[in-house]
Amino acid sequence: MASTTPIDVPPPAPPVKSPSGTSTGRAGDKIFSGLSKGSGILLLVVMAAIAGFLTYRAVLAISKDEGNFFTTFEWTPSANPPVFGIAVLLVGTIVSSIIAMVIAVPIAVGIALFISHYAPRKLAAPLAYLVDLLAAVPSIIYGIWGALFLVPYLDGLNLWLDHYFAWTYLFDQTQPGVARNMLTVGILLAIMILPIVTSVSREVFLQVPRMNEEAALALGATRWEVIRLSVLPFGRSGVISASMLGLGRALGETIAVATVLSPNFLVSLHLLDPGGGTFAQNIVAKFGEANEFGRDALIASGLVLFILTLLVNGAARLIIARRKEYSGANA
Amino acid sequence: MKLLRKNGLRATALGALAVSGALVLTACGSDDNSGSASSSPSAKTTAAASNAACGDAKGQLLASGSSAQKNAMDLWVKGFMAACPDVQLNYQSSSSGEGIVAFNQGTVGFAGSDSPLKPEEVTDSKKICAGGQGINLPMVGGPIAIGYHLEGVDSLVLDAPTLAKIFNSKIKNWDDAAIKALNPGVKLPNKPIQAFHRSEDSGTTQNLGKYLGATAKADWKYEAEKTWPAPGGQAASGSAGVAAQVKQVDGSIGYFELSYATAQSISTVKIDTGASAPVEATSENASKAIAAAKIAGTGNDLALSLDYTTKADGAYPIVLVTYEIACDKGNKAATLPAVKAFLNYTASDEGQKVLSGAGYAPIPTEINTKVRAAIASLS
Numbered sequence A: 001m002a003s004t005t006p007i008d009v010p011p012p013a014p015p016v017k018s019p020s021g022t023s024t025g026r027a028g029d030k031i032f033s034g035l036s037k038g039s040g041i042l043l044l045v046v047m048a049a050i051a052g053f054l055t056y057r058a059v060l061a062i063s064k065d066e067g068n069f070f071t072t073f074e075w076t077p078s079a080n081p082p083v084f085g086i087a088v089l090l091v092g093t094i095v096s097s098i099i100a101m102v103i104a105v106p107i108a109v110g111i112a113l114f115i116s117h118y119a120p121r122k123l124a125a126p127l128a129y130l131v132d133l134l135a136a137v138p139s140i141i142y143g144i145w146g147a148l149f150l151v152p153y154l155d156g157l158n159l160w161l162d163h164y165f166a167w168t169y170l171f172d173q174t175q176p177g178v179a180r181n182m183l184t185v186g187i188l189l190a191i192m193i194l195p196i197v198t199s200v201s202r203e204v205f206l207q208v209p210r211m212n213e214e215a216a217l218a219l220g221a222t223r224w225e226v227i228r229l230s231v232l233p234f235g236r237s238g239v240i241s242a243s244m245l246g247l248g249r250a251l252g253e254t255i256a257v258a259t260v261l262s263p264n265f266l267v268s269l270h271l272l273d274p275g276g277g278t279f280a281q282n283i284v285a286k287f288g289e290a291n292e293f294g295r296d297a298l299i300a301s302g303l304v305l306f307i308l309t310l311l312v313n314g315a316a317r318l319i320i321a322r323r324k325e326y327s328g329a330n331a
Numbered sequence B: 001m002k003l004l005r006k007n008g009l010r011a012t013a014l015g016a017l018a019v020s021g022a023l024v025l026t027a028c029g030s031d032d033n034s035g036s037a038s039s040s041p042s043a044k045t046t047a048a049a050s051n052a053a054c055g056d057a058k059g060q061l062l063a064s065g066s067s068a069q070k071n072a073m074d075l076w077v078k079g080f081m082a083a084c085p086d087v088q089l090n091y092q093s094s095s096s097g098e099g100i101v102a103f104n105q106g107t108v109g110f111a112g113s114d115s116p117l118k119p120e121e122v123t124d125s126k127k128i129c130a131g132g133q134g135i136n137l138p139m140v141g142g143p144i145a146i147g148y149h150l151e152g153v154d155s156l157v158l159d160a161p162t163l164a165k166i167f168n169s170k171i172k173n174w175d176d177a178a179i180k181a182l183n184p185g186v187k188l189p190n191k192p193i194q195a196f197h198r199s200e201d202s203g204t205t206q207n208l209g210k211y212l213g214a215t216a217k218a219d220w221k222y223e224a225e226k227t228w229p230a231p232g233g234q235a236a237s238g239s240a241g242v243a244a245q246v247k248q249v250d251g252s253i254g255y256f257e258l259s260y261a262t263a264q265s266i267s268t269v270k271i272d273t274g275a276s277a278p279v280e281a282t283s284e285n286a287s288k289a290i291a292a293a294k295i296a297g298t299g300n301d302l303a304l305s306l307d308y309t310t311k312a313d314g315a316y317p318i319v320l321v322t323y324e325i326a327c328d329k330g331n332k333a334a335t336l337p338a339v340k341a342f343l344n345y346t347a348s349d350e351g352q353k354v355l356s357g358a359g360y361a362p363i364p365t366e367i368n369t370k371v372r373a374a375i376a377s378l379s
Helices: A027-064 A086-119 A122-137 A138-167 A182-206 A210-218 A223-252 A254-259 A280-288 A294-322 B003-027 B072-085 B096-104 B119-128 B162-165 B177-182 B203-215 B236-247 B258-263 B281-291 B335-347 B347-354 B365-376
Strands: B061-066 B087-093 B108-112 B132-150 B195-197 B235-236 B251-258 B319-327
Touching: A027 A294, A086 A182, A086 A223, A086 A280, A086 A294, A122 A182, A138 A182, A138 B162, A138 B258, A182 A223, A182 A254, A210 A223, A223 A294, A223 B162, A223 B203, A280 A294, A280 B096, A280 B162, B061 B096, B061 B335, B072 B087, B072 B132, B072 B258, B072 B335, B087 B335, B096 B108, B096 B119, B096 B203, B096 B319, B119 B132, B119 B235, B119 B251, B119 B319, B132 B203, B132 B236, B132 B258, B132 B281, B132 B335, B132 B365, B162 B177, B162 B195, B162 B203, B203 B251, B203 B319, B235 B236, B235 B335, B236 B251, B236 B258, B251 B258, B281 B319, B319 B335, B335 B365
Parallel strands: B061 B087, B061 B108, B195 B235, B195 B251
Antiparallel strands: B108 B319, B132 B251, B132 B319
């Protein structure tokens, strides 16, 4: 045993004079912490300003609304007296988003699992890149593609659904019409939210601790059992938050919906009938012709969408907060 | 994510333009099917070119509005810019409602509309026209064609009550007895009718509503407004959007300005007005109906009232007159010369002649004379 010499010990650093007791007093630290704090505050201020603006204009409109804002099936704010209500828009927004989620989430999880656990490494990267490319397509292009290509091709599917599944009520086509309906909108939205759900889920699945997977393998589990026992439970909250991100997109999608849908102001749960509307689609369709008051009315509907989106995000946060063991990409 | 909302609003405004633009783009590949367009005398140093007297017009002139005018505007803009290269004229074809809104916000030099200004819109226009107000200048007329797409049926006759019932979903099938009665000998298929209307405020909708309200009172009890009033049917955005749907969908029927039907070779319905024979939608037949128009406006405001109930032989009753809307006084100094020069050109013999091949009907001479006088007095 060699005796340790005191010379090895480095001299203690001189104590730092810090006035606040938190900062080291270096200018860079001060600037950086100020910047990040400022950004946080700025974000809150911007959000509050948006909410305030929406609320102010909405109150102006709703106070003069002769119909019931929540139950009227009509949108004639420029008429005398003005009558408008968001019932159709609320139902349409929720229905189209639910259809999109039902279609997109299982497919996205499948793609994400394939890329993270099944695909040969050589194939995985290009495939992941390809799916991400879907996000780079502008929504107007989706809209035009939907209107010119998807709609004519979905007529057959509509007939088939109507023929075999009319008893479900949802798929009972009561009005003849090309497929410019809620189902088509849902399918289109599903394609549009696929990349975001896929890429976030993929990242989560790649973060599963190797230990868990190897332990399962060591116990003789097949690849599917590994995924069922370790990957999916670990990634569940990540997938939920990815879905919520996608849902946020679907709720607010504007141009693609407006291009594909044949809007009207009737609430119908016959998904194959043309008609219905969503908040964003209604705003884009009516904004150009709206007078000052009409714009206030549209902003009032925008406020409802704003609140709806906040609720969705809040719900996602709660779900994730309940599952603390998950860390990482819960953006 | 939440911040996206903020961009959402801005994108909405842009989006509105984009959608109408996109639909227009997709619907008319090239509507240069009018023989007269290519032969329109461009900047030749002839007497004709002096019709497009440029004066001191220059710079950019923005205009927007009626999509029923779009095909006419395309020809006019081409002819005018060939003669006056110093002016960049941009007509944004959206809808009459949007044109009037844009005009009353002062963002365009003039607006195109298929309906004259309403009293409250005139009031709004006084804010923009310093010391004046917006006036309606009837510039061109045309038939509203009832286009249909029905495999195996290349000639179809309808009358006003039947048309009203089709558009308010009372008649749902092509082999309905009422349609059969009007088309003896035509084999009508058992197909559902898909009636298309405009999804946004449209002067074309209002003119069709006026016609149906005047001629089919029992079946069409709606106010003639720019918003589509009847239940059922499907909606599409812009004349181009409706025409594109009719072109695409078998069993469909829709209404749009005739030039959209000619541009895309869509069959049009002949109207049984009670005349000796059903009347086809053509520019000449529309001119006969427009010739009976009376001026309803006062002073320089030349809003017209049309007679929709005509039973004259060969007069096609579903017509619209499309207006340019400008300030009589208090136009912006920057755009006034360009507005005057351009409107002078559109009201000139040459400007009116250019359109005959494109499915439009020129305004009767006596009214046109008054329009020219009104344009000359713009300030």
